[in-house]
Amino acid sequence: MAHRVLKRWIAVEGYRAQDPRQTLSDAVNEHVAELGGRLPAGWALARARLLARGTALAALLGARSPDEVISEQEMMDPELRLRGTPDLVLLGPEVVLIDLKTQTFTKGDVPDSVKFQLTIYAYLVELTYGLRPDRVEVFSLNRGPIPVTVTDEGIKDALVQVASARASSRHDAKPAEVVCYFCRRRLECQPHWDAATKWPDADCVEGTLRRIEEATTGAVAVLIETKDGDVWVSGVPGELISGGPGDHARLVRLGRSRTNESGLTGRRWGHNSAVHIATPM
Structure with a gap:
């Protein structure tokens, strides 16, 4: 906001x-x-x-x-x-x-x-x-x-990391927070999600969609039940939430919000965020 x-x-x-x-x-x-x-x-x-x-x-x-x-x-x-x-x-x-x-x-x-x-x-x-x-x-x-210091060597190294992440297959991927940030395979890359649970301040959320609250602006807040507890993600464009409660949700490149009055952890949607909703088979 x-x-x-x-x-x-x-x-x-x-x-x-x-x-x-x-x-x-x-x-x-x-x-x-x-x-x-x-x-x-x-x-x-x-x-x-x-x-x-x-x-x-x-x-x-x-x-x-x-x-x-x-x-x-x-x-x-x-x-x-x-x-x-x-x-x-x-x-x-x-x-x-x-x-x-x-x-x-x-x-x-x-x-x-x-x-x-x-x-x-x-x-x-x-x-x-x-x-x-x-x-x-x-x-x-x-x-x-x-x-923040940005050098020629730092840019070269960052581009190499992005290229390496994209070249990796599902079986030899080596997830790391800085490497995965811009990777377009994040939403479907299982090695990434396995590793992200151990990152101290992961910018992603995976779990079961439990609740959707709509705002007059067209944005929504979604409550995701994760392995570590419930997480609210606010500011998500409503047109991107195609599913409903019970569906599986993955969201990446999220910003952090404060814990709300109920003690629930919060995340917020940003201009680089992405989401995938899938109905369990």
Whole structure:
């Protein structure tokens, strides 16, 4: 939801206003009104953090014109069959790649899976615009900007990992969180799902679809019964949920949401997420 608010704020050039924090607050209120009051779990904290970072976000975007602020534009390499949708690419004298993260980051380093994602994004930005990002950052709503180092060697290694993952057959696949992130076989690759249960902060969910709640926006929240307990996934486009309770569901490339009032773990749909629903035979 924070991503959609940010996109709205950028579209109306709120970051260039005399009081960018106020225009960001206006964007929040307008988006909430469109949702008809149906807000995801944890939104109150995310909203407070987003507004608190409004001035810093405006400073980051600076005086760039709207055509220099690229928000959630899909980029792809047809030859390598790679695609990605960075949150923000800032063009101009300095090219900046930014990934907005709403989940809480501790004082530790950025997870390897996020570094891998941004390395691929940096490659796609250079391919699309002919310019390697001068800066790559995670913009954490609880910590602010966190720099991520992207090197030629890192990009080369990431592309090799993607190619290796695609070349692997079902029997010799070697799943790893950073390798599997962009793999298009994730949804059907059983070795991946076997390994993902052991990852400390897996971005995927597999289990039985137990409940579907619809929002006025057309998005839905689905309750998935997994081996480790129930998980809510919010913000899923309704047209992608073709099944019903009792069906088997797999979802990948999800963001983390806060645990809700009932103590259930939460995940949220993102622009790179994917889902597969199957009816048990």
